[in-house]
Amino acid sequence: MKEWTKFGLIAAVFLAAYYIPWDHPVIRQSGLESFMMLQEYARQHVLTCLIPAFFIAGAIAVFVSQASVLKYFGAAANRILSYSVASVSGTVLAVCSCTVLPLFAGIYTRGAGIGPATAFLYSGPAINVLAIILTAKVLGWKIGLARAVGAVSFSVIAGLMMAFIYRKDDANRTAGQLYIPDADEKTRALWQDGAYMLTMVLILVFAAFASPTDGDAPIWSILFAAKWYVTSALLVVLAVMLKIWFTKEELVSWVRATWDFMKQIFPLLVGGVLVAGFLLGRPGHPALIPEHFIVSLVGGNSLWANLFASISGALMYFATLTEVPILQGLIGSGMGQGPALALLLAGPALSLPSMIALAGIMGLKKTMTYCSIVVVLSTMVGMGYGWLMG
Numbered sequence: 001m002k003e004w005t006k007f008g009l010i011a012a013v014f015l016a017a018y019y020i021p022w023d024h025p026v027i028r029q030s031g032l033e034s035f036m037m038l039q040e041y042a043r044q045h046v047l048t049c050l051i052p053a054f055f056i057a058g059a060i061a062v063f064v065s066q067a068s069v070l071k072y073f074g075a076a077a078n079r080i081l082s083y084s085v086a087s088v089s090g091t092v093l094a095v096c097s098c099t100v101l102p103l104f105a106g107i108y109t110r111g112a113g114i115g116p117a118t119a120f121l122y123s124g125p126a127i128n129v130l131a132i133i134l135t136a137k138v139l140g141w142k143i144g145l146a147r148a149v150g151a152v153s154f155s156v157i158a159g160l161m162m163a164f165i166y167r168k169d170d171a172n173r174t175a176g177q178l179y180i181p182d183a184d185e186k187t188r189a190l191w192q193d194g195a196y197m198l199t200m201v202l203i204l205v206f207a208a209f210a211s212p213t214d215g216d217a218p219i220w221s222i223l224f225a226a227k228w229y230v231t232s233a234l235l236v237v238l239a240v241m242l243k244i245w246f247t248k249e250e251l252v253s254w255v256r257a258t259w260d261f262m263k264q265i266f267p268l269l270v271g272g273v274l275v276a277g278f279l280l281g282r283p284g285h286p287a288l289i290p291e292h293f294i295v296s297l298v299g300g301n302s303l304w305a306n307l308f309a310s311i312s313g314a315l316m317y318f319a320t321l322t323e324v325p326i327l328q329g330l331i332g333s334g335m336g337q338g339p340a341l342a343l344l345l346a347g348p349a350l351s352l353p354s355m356i357a358l359a360g361i362m363g364l365k366k367t368m369t370y371c372s373i374v375v376v377l378s379t380m381v382g383m384g385y386g387w388l389m390g
Contacts, residue, residue, distance in 0.1 A: 030278045030288040037277030037317070038270065045208075049099040050266070052204040058258030059200060060106035062250070063193060073112035073120070086119035087155040088127065098269050098317075098354050099208070100124035102261050105361045113170050114362070115163025118370055121358075123155035126349040135324050135344065139331070142389070143341055150345050150381050158373045165369060188245050196245070199238050206231045265357045272353025276317050279352075295330055298339040301386030303379070309339035310378040313347030314355075314371060323347050338386020346378040 021027055073082050104121045108114075132151075136144025163170065209227045242251060281287030298309045327340050350371060359367040 026288065029286060030281070033281040033285055033287040034274045034277035036285070037282050038273050040282065041273050041317075045099065048207040049204070050102070050269075052200065052207060053099045053102040054258050054262050054265075055254075056197070056200050056204065057102035057106035057261045058254050058256075059197060060103070061110060061257040061261075062253045063196070073107055073116040079115075082113070082116040083119055083156050083159055086116045086159065087123050087152055098351065098357070099204075101265055101269075101354060101357050101361065104358075105261055105265065108362060113163060114166045114366065115159040115170075117159075118162045119155045119159030121370070122158050122349045122374065123151070126151040126155065126345070131324065131348070135327075139324065139327060139340070143337065143344070143385075146341055146381075146385050147344050150341070151349075154345060154349075154374065154377055154381075157377060158370065161373050162366070162370060166366060192241075192245055196238075196241050199234055199241065203231055203234045203238065206234065264360060268357040268360050269353045272351070272356040273317065275356075276315065276352040280316055295334060298330070298343075299334045299336055301336045301338040301383060303383060305336055305339045306342045306379045306382040306386065307375070309335075309342040309382065310346040310375045313343035313345075313378070314350040314375055315352045316347055317351040317353055336386055337389045338382040338384075340382075341385045342378040342382025345381060346374055350374055 022031070073086070100121060103124065104117060107120065108117045112120075127148075132144055132148045135147050206223075206227045209224055211224055246254075277287065279288050281291075284291075294308075294312055298305045298312070323344060327335070327344060330343075331337075331340055355367060355371055358370070
């Protein structure tokens with residue numbers, strides 16, 4: 001099967017090179033946009049978001065015991081506890097749909113159930129307190145409140161649905177496996193491991209802290225101005241921890257695990273960004289599918305408008321907080337309130353690059369199921385909200 005996949009990729013590249021009219025102005029512009037989007041992604045997200053996320057994922061795989069993951073996120077864990085923890089994780093991790101992937105891969109490969117893991121996968125980019133506040137301020141408190149309620153609810157509902165659909169797969173993953181606590185092997189106290197993980201999470205949060213917009217509370221401007229000072233201090237603290245608390249063998253294992261996640265996910269993300277840029281371009285820059293074509297299809301509150309908004313949002317790539325000004329422009333061009341909420345609920349949590357990478361983590365079937373659940377829920381909630389606002 002792998003050889004056929006390789007052959008298919010080679011054939012697809014050959015056919016694209018042979019038949020696509022690369023000298024056409026629209027195709028040229030789309031090709032340029034794909035690489036401009038890749039450059040933007042590399043400059044704004046790789047060093048400040050993805051690299052810290054990969055190191056956190058590697059730390060989860062090496063230093064977090066499988067017994068601990070199973071206790072909070074396993075298929076047999078207390079549902080109220082596991083879904084509560086997963087559904088509010090986005091309030092801490094203000095990450096985009098691609099940055100959350102290494103973190104998801106870390107807990108999933110350690111034995112987390114598909115339900116709590118996908119609840120975490122959705123909530124990471126979707127339940128961003130700053131984004132919800134910005135939504136309420138720019139687009140109105142009603143849609144801001146609807147986004148907050150919808151995002152928290154979606155993470156739980158999507159997780160429960162995935163857990164129900166793939167309950168047999170979860171049972172097979174844990175059947176016959178004996179999980180032995182590794183407390184006797186630990187060389188550090190629990191608080192030391194907690195401080196180490198918290199430090200890396202804070203590095204991710206501050207390094208990825210987005211520039212405030214006009215009218216934001218002064219605290220956000222202060223935090224943004226201090227982000228690199230705080231990040232540098234946290235890196236020094238992390239270096240001291242690594243020097244004092246960890247052995248050379250542990251650090252080597254950590255780097256290897258980080259590299260394994262990077263090899264698995266990063267090439268797929270790069271390919272996904274190139275495809276997304278070619279088809280949709282960056283906000284305000286036309287590509288193969290022009291923005292005005294999308295706007296013309298999301299007016300009103302019909303089933304089609306909400307479904308199209310959900311699918312479009314799922315395919316587009318939104319960096320953290322960028323969805324709000326984009327929606328502001330679309331609403332100004334005639335986008336309905338229902339489709340706007342549908343795009344807000346589907347967009348930040350999904351993107352074409354993240355879908356491609358996610359398929360490499362948990363398989364194409366589970367990925368398509370998860371994406372379909374998010375799109376359907378976004379469409380239904382968008383229609384309901386549009387009806388209430390109408």
